[in-house]
Amino acid sequence: MTEQCQGESEQARRSAVKAEQDYVSRLYERLDTLREHTRSALRAVYEQGGGGGYAAQMEREAAAEERVHRLVQLSTVENGLCFGRIDRREVDGVIGETHYIGRIGLRDENHEPVLIDWRAPAARPFYAATPSTPGDLVRRRHLYVRDRMVVDIDDEVFDLESLSDSDRRTLVGEAALLATLRQARTGRMGDIVATIQSEQDRVIRASLPGALVVQGGPGTGKTVAALHRAAYLLYTHRSTLERRGVLVVGPNATFLRYIGQVLPSLGETDVVLTTVGELYPGIRATAADPPDTAVVKGSLRMAELVEAAVADRQRVPEGDLVITADGTKLRVDHATCARLRERARGLGLPHNKARKLFVNEMLWELAHAQDDQLAQSLREVEEAEGLLDHPDLPELENPDAPLRTEEDTAYARETLWADPAVRAAIDGLWPLLTPEQLVSDLLSDPGLLESATAGAAELRSHAEFSPDEWRSLLRPPDAPWTASDVPLLDEAAELLGEDDSEEQARQRAEEQRRREEENYARGVLEVTGLVEDGLPADDLLDTARIAERHRDSGPAQTTADRAAADREWAYGHVIVDEAQELSEMAWRVVMRRVPTRSLTVVGDLAQTGSAAGARSWHAMLDRYVHGRLHEERLLVNYRTPAQIMEVAADVLREVAPEQDPPESVRDGESAPRAVRVSPGALAGELRALVAAELAAIGEGRLAVLTPAARHAATAAALPDAAAEATPDALDNPVAVLTPTQSKGLEFDAVVVVDPAGVLDASPTGGHDLYVAITRATRRLTVVHEGELPRMLGRLAHA
Numbered sequence: 001m002t003e004q005c006q007g008e009s010e011q012a013r014r015s016a017v018k019a020e021q022d023y024v025s026r027l028y029e030r031l032d033t034l035r036e037h038t039r040s041a042l043r044a045v046y047e048q049g050g051g052g053g054y055a056a057q058m059e060r061e062a063a064a065e066e067r068v069h070r071l072v073q074l075s076t077v078e079n080g081l082c083f084g085r086i087d088r089r090e091v092d093g094v095i096g097e098t099h100y101i102g103r104i105g106l107r108d109e110n111h112e113p114v115l116i117d118w119r120a121p122a123a124r125p126f127y128a129a130t131p132s133t134p135g136d137l138v139r140r141r142h143l144y145v146r147d148r149m150v151v152d153i154d155d156e157v158f159d160l161e162s163l164s165d166s167d168r169r170t171l172v173g174e175a176a177l178l179a180t181l182r183q184a185r186t187g188r189m190g191d192i193v194a195t196i197q198s199e200q201d202r203v204i205r206a207s208l209p210g211a212l213v214v215q216g217g218p219g220t221g222k223t224v225a226a227l228h229r230a231a232y233l234l235y236t237h238r239s240t241l242e243r244r245g246v247l248v249v250g251p252n253a254t255f256l257r258y259i260g261q262v263l264p265s266l267g268e269t270d271v272v273l274t275t276v277g278e279l280y281p282g283i284r285a286t287a288a289d290p291p292d293t294a295v296v297k298g299s300l301r302m303a304e305l306v307e308a309a310v311a312d313r314q315r316v317p318e319g320d321l322v323i324t325a326d327g328t329k330l331r332v333d334h335a336t337c338a339r340l341r342e343r344a345r346g347l348g349l350p351h352n353k354a355r356k357l358f359v360n361e362m363l364w365e366l367a368h369a370q371d372d373q374l375a376q377s378l379r380e381v382e383e384a385e386g387l388l389d390h391p392d393l394p395e396l397e398n399p400d401a402p403l404r405t406e407e408d409t410a411y412a413r414e415t416l417w418a419d420p421a422v423r424a425a426i427d428g429l430w431p432l433l434t435p436e437q438l439v440s441d442l443l444s445d446p447g448l449l450e451s452a453t454a455g456a457a458e459l460r461s462h463a464e465f466s467p468d469e470w471r472s473l474l475r476p477p478d479a480p481w482t483a484s485d486v487p488l489l490d491e492a493a494e495l496l497g498e499d500d501s502e503e504q505a506r507q508r509a510e511e512q513r514r515r516e517e518e519n520y521a522r523g524v525l526e527v528t529g530l531v532e533d534g535l536p537a538d539d540l541l542d543t544a545r546i547a548e549r550h551r552d553s554g555p556a557q558t559t560a561d562r563a564a565a566d567r568e569w570a571y572g573h574v575i576v577d578e579a580q581e582l583s584e585m586a587w588r589v590v591m592r593r594v595p596t597r598s599l600t601v602v603g604d605l606a607q608t609g610s611a612a613g614a615r616s617w618h619a620m621l622d623r624y625v626h627g628r629l630h631e632e633r634l635l636v637n638y639r640t641p642a643q644i645m646e647v648a649a650d651v652l653r654e655v656a657p658e659q660d661p662p663e664s665v666r667d668g669e670s671a672p673r674a675v676r677v678s679p680g681a682l683a684g685e686l687r688a689l690v691a692a693e694l695a696a697i698g699e700g701r702l703a704v705l706t707p708a709a710r711h712a713a714t715a716a717a718l719p720d721a722a723a724e725a726t727p728d729a730l731d732n733p734v735a736v737l738t739p740t741q742s743k744g745l746e747f748d749a750v751v752v753v754d755p756a757g758v759l760d761a762s763p764t765g766g767h768d769l770y771v772a773i774t775r776a777t778r779r780l781t782v783v784h785e786g787e788l789p790r791m792l793g794r795l796a797h798a
């Protein structure tokens with residue numbers, strides 16, 4: 001290009017930027033106006049005061065809630081309100097339309113659309129158009145807006161002929177996507193509304209019913225696409241999903257925190273984000289089982305084991321049941337006890353519900369036993385006194401009439417139930433059980449476990465456990481709950497049914513209150529967090545005021561709050577991330593939460609780290625979705641540069657040759673390398689190496705990934721690093737994690753310590769090494785003491 005041409009092009013670009021600035025400024029003015037309207041409407045609701053009846057109060061709360069929600073939404077879209085534009089082709093002399101695409105839809109005062117929500121059908125061409133299938137698009141333009149200023153534009157032209165001369169001169173080079181990908185990581189995943197790629201768009205806009213499986217290698221955008229899908233579904237099916245809610249299940253708390261801002265940044269705050277370990281309300285299971293135990297606990301046979309364990313708690317005494325109540329010995333014979341158990345079981349109700357019948361009938365039996373006793377002792381007295389057949393006594397009208405009326409017997413039942421000896425005896429035969437009690441007793445009592453194992457094999461022939469297998473389940477009674485216990489608790493809850501004892505009800509209410517408070521606090525933090533992200537000062541004031549006011553009136557329950565606290569909640573849609581890690585038993589829990597089987601399952605079979613996890617999507621899911629499983633594949637890696645991906649591909653070829661690695665979208669800035677350290681010198685060398693890597697990445701995040709057995713020692717060598725996989729681990733520039741803990745995360749620089757140790761740590765060590773290497777967005781260093789594993793032979797030594 002000549003200098004003159006360059007100058008002209010630059011000038012044309014500047015004027016195009018200016019024209020876009022005028023448009024964008026008008027959009028922000030509109031946004032400000034809408035905020036002001038919403039704020040005034042909210043004030044008006046608050047100023048109404050607290051009068052009126054309960055209904056009026058509830059109505060006011062609902063109105064306030066709706067406006068707060070809208071205000072939060074209008075605040076979240078401040079950054080990047082508008083990020084794109086599409087120009088359609090002229091058809092039959094009718095000038096082609098131009099649409100601006102943004103985080104939300106806006107209309108001007110005449111109700112004309114001025115900004116199209118990225119999820120609306122009209123925005124679809126922005127994402128779906130490709131050079132080979134442009135549809136009716138002439139051009140797609142990305143707008144770079146910072147602090148309300150258009151700083152740049154980036155065009156992709158599909159039909160050069162249709163552009164005016166001045167438009168042609170504004171064409172600029174760098175693709176929006178690459179610019180985004182090069183940014184340093186912040187420890188929080190961002191949204192990608194401006195740069196969704198067409199293969200991802202297919203995933204995001206897939207229809208609501210049925211199970212969609214998204215299989216894709218590391219960094220292909222599975223997580224981020226799944227989150228955008230949640231936002232898309234909420235927008236498109238708002239009435240269904242707002243009532244039933246959307247659940248996102250992720251692998252751990254660090255990951256949930258990492259992705260936690262994506263949906264709020266898209267204006268969606270009412271989604272439940274949780275882990276499998278938290279799917280059972282009231283339990284927060286973070287401990288992990290040894291791999292062997294996790295495999296047994298994850299197996300479907302555990303369903304039968306729990307079923308047998310419940311049946312074992314419905315007992316028949318060895319001989320007759322004999323209870324001393326109120327000084328009298330009452331007897332119910334063995335056969336009657338067995339009959340009562342069978343009748344209660346025959347109801348087909350959960351254990352705690354069927355117990356009502358069992359208790360009822362047993363009390364009748366005891367009351368009748370009492371009647372018999374009474375008759376017996378009366379007869380004995382009469383005999384002793386010689387009263388029987390006494391000529392002076394008037395003849396009874398009906399000598400066989402019972403001594404007590406039905407009413408007396410009913411009263412006697414109540415008295416019997418109040419007797420601790422009676423209650424203890426009946427509880428021994430058919431106790432009221434909580435899932436926690438049942439599972440804890442089962443796993444800590446070898447007798448119960450062995451008996452349940454035998455029972456499981458009787459129930460279903462496939463449900464056999466070897467002695468080694470069932471013994472691997474044994475643990476101390478006070479052991480903390482593990483994530484693989486949660487499916488057992490959920491299974492037990494299904495089989496036991498509600499325990500309506502007062503204490504349980506109180507505990508549930510308490511747990512619910514705690515969750516509400518937590519959610520509320522999190523919501524406020526999110527709102528105020530936005531302020532730091534550049535919200536105008538008057539919004540800061542108002543947001544804080546709203547938050548305070550909101551607190552005074554107590555947190556109103558959102559669908560998400562209610563859903564999270566209710567084990568039996570049926571969600572409208574469930575998204576499972578890192579889904580390859582879920583065991584068969586964990587899938588049972590997930591499926592219970594979504595009876596309609598409207599699911600998005602995202603994962604990568606090449607990254608399966610849990611020995612109880614998936615080897616095939618069909619094998620894992622077919623039994624639930626019966627052929628309604630649609631699979632999409634993502635093939636492009638947006639995270640890991642090509643040079644690092646080549647190293648990962650070597651590992652994959654060794655550990656899962658049937659899987660193809662994804663193709664990197666970009667080249668890296670530095671070659672991945674290996675560093676050999678002499679045994680004993682690791683701590684000192686690691687400190688220096690981490691310092692050098694940090695300097696190389698500038699702002700950004702670094703992870704030191706190490707086998708679990710070396711985690712403590714590695715963390716001790718780096719005292720300033722975040723050493724635990726807590727939610728805020730990624731707030732620290734350096735985190736020391738195991739490969740398992742790093743699942744789903746990404747870092748500008750990754751230092752893998754002791755790759756041979758990673759490989760040897762578990763049967764799926766190769767998959768873990770693949771995961772570790774593919775966390776890097778820019779730099780990879782592998783530190784080793786002994787021989788470098790052969791599969792890493794491509795790495796050059798520094």
Ligand SMILES: Nc1ncnc2c1ncn2[C@@H]1O[C@H](COP(=O)(O)OP(=O)(O)OP(=O)(O)O)[C@@H](O)[C@H]1O
Nearest residue numbers: 192195196197218219220221222223224638639744
């Ligand atoms: N279209 C896109 N535009 C910009 N960034 C993108 C796009 N797609 C993906 N990314 C970025 O690529 C990175 C990887 O995405 P993501 O974490 O969703 O991948 P993943 O497939 O879930 O990976 P893994 O299986 O390793 O967990 C993220 O930083 C994400 O923001």
